[in-house]
Amino acid sequence: MVRSLLSVENVHKAYGVNPVLRGISLDVQAHEVVVLVGASGSGKSTLLRCINGLEAIDAGRIMLDESLEVSAPDADLDAVRQRIGIVFQSFNLFPHLSVLDNVTLAPRKVLGAAKSKAEHSAHELLARFGLSDKAESYPDRLSGGQQQRVAIVRALAMDPELMLFDEITSALDPQLVGEVLDVVRDLSGSGMTIVMATHEMTFAREVAHRICFVDAGVVCEQGPPEQVFDAPVHERTREFLSRTRTR
Amino acid sequence: MGLPHVDPERRDLVRRKARRDALVASVSLIAFVAVAVVLIARSPGWPTVQDLFFNGEAFKKSFPAVLSAFWLNVRIFLVAEPCILILALIVALTRGSTAPILFPLRAVATLYTDIFRGIPTILLVLLLGFGVPALNSDFITNEPLVWGTVALILSYGAYVSEVFRAGIESVHPSQRAAARSLGLSNTQTSRYVVLPQAIRRVIPPLLNDFISLQKDTALVSVIGPIEALRQAQIDSSFTFNFTPYVVAACLFIALTVPMTRFADYLNRRAANQRGHS
Ligand SMILES: Nc1ncnc2c1ncn2[C@@H]1O[C@H](COP(=O)(O)OP(=O)(O)OP(=O)(O)O)[C@@H](O)[C@H]1O
Ligand SMILES: [Mg+2]
Secondary structure (H helix, E strand, C coil): CCCEEEEEEEEEEEECCEEEEEEEEEEEECCCEEEEECCCCCCHHHHHHHHCCCCCCCEEEEEECCCEECCCCCCCHHHHHHHEEEECCCCCCCCCCCHHHHHHHHHHHCCCCCHHHHHHHHHHHHHHCCCHHHCCCCHHHCCHHHHHHHHHHHHHCCCCCEEEEECCCCCCCHHHHHHHHHHHHHHHHCCCEEEEECCCHHHHHHHCCEEEEEECCEEEEEECHHHHHHCCCCHHHHHHHHHHHHC | CCCCCCCHHHHHHHHHHHHHHHHHHHHHHHHHHHHHHHHHHCCCCHHHHHHHHCCHHHHHHHHHHHHHHHHHHHHHHHHHHHHHHHHHHHHHHHHHCCCHHHHHHHHHHHHHHHHHHHCCHHHHHHHHHHHHHHHCCCCCCCCHHHHHHHHHHHHHHHHHHHHHHHHHHHCCHHHHHHHHHCCCCHHHHHHHHHHHHHHHHHHHHHHHHHHHHHHHHHHHHHHCCCCHHHHHHHHHHHHCCCHHHHHHHHHHHHHHHHHHHHHHHHHHHHHHHHHHC
């Protein structure tokens, strides 16, 4: 039996009376890239936010590395979040801090890293993603693609075991999408475990080890990209794919 | 890299237009002032008004005393302002806290803002200035000046705490979420992410409140301390001439105008920054 890095077990979550997750389950192995696809409102973002402890769940269990229960009401969420990085559609960089300070804030304040050490690692990460010359810039001086890459670097600086990406290219001009997807490709190549929600089907097919089709708050169908995209079993999956293809 | 290319002809045109605009503005101002002066000077009561309010002799005579009394206004302001900022920040943070254990403090903070924003400042000055000394307590001072300043601090603290609170709430929740998702605690998030942004945003409205406070230091005069307004009152009651009041007014203006211009400048800069980001 393979150890799963993340396991979501039968999770329910409602906003008020509106159920969003209805018993969703998902297992993710280390180094795996799992891509969530599904219609708008199907609960992809909600699932990612629950995994990170940004939303509390109503029922079920979310385990990290089979030992830490993320979803426990008294879980140490700060500790959980140190191990799971998340990047949002809207980059949410801190506008009052330079790129370098955006990246080093959490390592310094949360992990207690020395300034020089944190900055050294930050410069290395920035260089790796072609952002070396932007270290001293403020976020409002960067393009959307650059901002999103900085947001990814900021999450990586905490050295997480798992990265969650929620539609990280949706807010970008089409010509900037590529540079951000390159970052994800690079990360997946280096063995990072990734769970991402996206509407970029071509990219999903290329980078995913596994596609999970989320429908109405459950995983309706999952498997390797060729299987889910080319030979979907479920009627709902076929419907969804035909709608996204014709667009 | 080369120098930015600017068409010399175009540049001259722009300069000429700027010069013409400045000329039009000056001429229009001079004409406007001239008309106003003539209208006022020709009204029948002007000689009396001039003698009562703009008497050069009286101005010179009362100026030194009013100026030295005005120093008290400045001192009240300098003491009150930092106290107000600290009090207001504490109240704003308390009201924004969520920890269950802080509930009593939250209630006190809310009650404080509700009450002290509702009482007219002058009334508060009177209540504290006359009320506390009447206690005749051995432990607290009876000095009206102190209680007048405390009244200003309490009254402005309630206002300014609301300004801070609005600033804190204007920082988008996604900033907090981003910080928390990096593992920063609630307190660290407030300190390093929310407050720095909030404070930058509230500086212009805060300057406005400072200006208002500079003027309201004159309210302390109602309980006795001899600041500029009180001194002017004393002078004018001796001479039956109101020029000392004008002296006091000039001093207040001299203090507030630079501050107002500075606030304008900050407001403009903030607007520009919003424009390009
Ligand atoms: N904070 C919230 N309060 C109330 N309802 C919410 C909240 N966040 C999300 N929802 C609702 O939950 C449902 C699922 O939202 P979610 O953002 O998870 O969908 P999604 O699959 O990510 O969609 P998209 O592809 O558009 O991003 C939606 O109906 C949405 O309106
Ligand atoms: Mg979403």
